[in-house]
Amino acid sequence: MLRDSFGRVATDLRVSLTDKCNLRCTYCMPPEGLDWLPNAQLLTADEIVRLVTIGVERLGVTEVRYTGGEPLLRRELVDIVTRTTALDPRPQVSLTTNGIGLARLAESLAGAGLDRVNVSLDTLDPATFKQLAHRDRHADVIAGLAAADQAGLRPVKVNAVLMRGVNDHEAVPLLRWCLEQGYELRFIEQMPLDAQHGWSRDDMVTADEILALLTGSFDLTADDLEERGSAPAERFLVDGGPARVGVIGSVTRPFCGACDRVRLTADGQVRNCLFATEESDLKTAMRDGASDDELAARWVAAVSRKRAGHGIDDPSFLQPSRPMSAIGG
Numbered sequence: 277m278l279r280d281s282f283g284r285v286a287t288d289l290r291v292s293l294t295d296k297c298n299l300r301c302t303y304c305m306p307p308e309g310l311d312w313l314p315n316a317q318l319l320t321a322d323e324i325v326r327l328v329t330i331g332v333e334r335l336g337v338t339e340v341r342y343t344g345g346e347p348l349l350r351r352e353l354v355d356i357v358t359r360t361t362a363l364d365p366r367p368q369v370s371l372t373t374n375g376i377g378l379a380r381l382a383e384s385l386a387g388a389g390l391d392r393v394n395v396s397l398d399t400l401d402p403a404t405f406k407q408l409a410h411r412d413r414h415a416d417v418i419a420g421l422a423a424a425d426q427a428g429l430r431p432v433k434v435n436a437v438l439m440r441g442v443n444d445h446e447a448v449p450l451l452r453w454c455l456e457q458g459y460e461l462r463f464i465e466q467m468p469l470d471a472q473h474g475w476s477r478d479d480m481v482t483a484d485e486i487l488a489l490l491t492g493s494f495d496l497t498a499d500d501l502e503e504r505g506s507a508p509a510e511r512f513l514v515d516g517g518p519a520r521v522g523v524i525g526s527v528t529r530p531f532c533g534a535c536d537r538v539r540l541t542a543d544g545q546v547r548n549c550l551f552a553t554e555e556s557d558l559k560t561a562m563r564d565g566a567s568d569d570e571l572a573a574r575w576v577a578a579v580s581r582k583r584a585g586h587g588i589d590d591p592s593f594l595q596p597s598r599p600m601s602a603i604g605g
C-alpha cells in the first residue's frame with residue numbers, strides 16, 4: 277500500500293500524459309507557452325501502462341485520472357484508456373481536460389471504457405475566453421462538453437477558476453447554465469502553481485466569496501447525503517437538489533488531512549503532493565532495467581515521505597519549481 281507517515285493511504289493516481297497544452301490559461305502558463313519536455317523524456321504509452329499496472333495490481337490504486345497539460349493531445353490516449361480499463365481489479369478511469377477535441381474523441385473514449393470527464397470552462401463569453409486562455413476556442417469546449425454528455429461520460433463535471441475582475445461576475449450565470457445542461461459545476465480557488473509565479477492572495481477569489489456570490493441567487497445547503505471523503509470539492513445542494521455545486525477551496529479550506537492522491541508526471545516522476553518539492557524518478561529506474569518489485573518499492577518510499585499538507589500559509593512556503601501543467605493538475 278502507498279501509506280504515508282500520517283496514516284493516509286494513496287489510492288487515487290493522477291497521471292499527466294503530456295505537459296503540452298493548446299490553451300494558455302493565465303492562472304496556469306504564460307501566453308508564449310513553456311519549454312515543453314523533449315519527446316525522449318516523455319514516458320511511452322507502454323511505460324505509462326506498466327507503471328499504472330504496478331499501481332493498480334500491487335499498490336492498491338483504485339482510481340486513475342489522466343490529466344496534463346492537455347491529455348487529449350496525447351495521440352495514444354484511447355489505447356492507454358483501453359489498457360487501463362482492462363486491468364484487474366478494474367480501476368475507475370477518468371479524464372480532466374480543457375475539452376478541445378472531445379467532440380471528436382468522446383465516443384471512442386467511452387468505447388475504451390472511460391468512466392467520466394471533468395472539463396474546464398471558466399466563462400460563457402467567447403471574448404472573455406479568448407482573453408483568459410489566449411486562444412479563440414470557446415465553441416470547441418462547449419461542443420466537447422455536449423459530446424461527453426452524449427457519449428455517457430457522466431457525471432460531466434465543469435471546473436471554473438474565478439479571477440477577480442475577469443470572470444467573477446459570471447459565477448451565477450455559469451451555475452445557471454450548468455444546471456440547465458445537467459453538468460456539475462465546481463468553482464476552484466486559484467493556487468500558486470502558475471509558471472509565471474503571478475499568484476497573489478489578494479487576487480484570489482476565495483471559497484467564502486464564491487458562496488456569497490451564489491447565495492444571492494440560489495438556496496445552497498450542505499450536501500450530507502453523500503460522504504465527502506477525500507474529495508477536494510465541498511458540495512452543496514442547489515435549491516433543495518438533486519443538482520449540486522462544488523467549491524474547491526484548496527487555499528482557504530484545505531483538505532490535505534484526507535488526501536488520497538499521488539501523481540505521476542509525463543516524464544515518469546512520482547510526486548507525493550501537488551506542492552511536493554522533491555520527486556522520485558521511476559522513468560530512469562525503469563529504463564535502467566528495474567523490475568516491477570523495485571519500481572513498486574521506490575514508489576512506496578516516495579509516498580512515505582509525504583508532508584502533512586501544502587503549507588501555503590507557512591512563512592517558509594516555496595512554490596514548486598514545476599508549474600501545474602507539468603505536474604498534472
Ligand SMILES: Nc1nc2c(ncn2[C@@H]2O[C@H](COP(=O)(O)OP(=O)(O)OP(=O)(O)O)[C@@H](O)[C@H]2O)c(=O)[nH]1
Nearest residue numbers: 372394433435464507508509524526537550586605
Ligand atoms: N490542493 C489540491 N487541489 C487539488 C488536487 N487535485 C485536484 N485539485 C484541485 O481540484 C481541481 C479539480 O480537479 P479535477 O482534476 O477536476 O478532479 P477532482 O475534482 O479532484 O476529482 P473528482 O471530483 O473526483 O472528479 C483542480 O483544478 C485543483 O485545483 C490536490 O491533490 N490538491
Ligand SMILES: C[S@@+](CC[C@H](N)C(=O)[O-])C[C@H]1O[C@@H](n2cnc3c(N)ncnc32)[C@H](O)[C@@H]1O
Nearest residue numbers: 303304344345346372373374396435466467605
Ligand atoms: C492543469 S489542468 C490539466 C487538465 C486540462 N488541461 C484542464 O485544463 O482541465 C487541471 C485543472 O487545473 C486547474 N488549474 C490550473 N492552474 C490552476 C491554478 N493555478 N490554481 C487552481 N487550479 C488550477 C484547471 O482549471 C483545470 O481544471
Ligand code: SF4
Nearest residue numbers: 297299301304345374
Ligand atoms: S489549465 Fe489546462 S487548459 Fe489551461 S493552460 Fe493549463 S493545462 Fe492548459
Ligand code: SF4
Nearest residue numbers: 532535549550585586
Ligand atoms: S496539496 Fe498535497 S497533501 Fe494537500 S490535497 Fe493536494 S496533494 Fe494532497
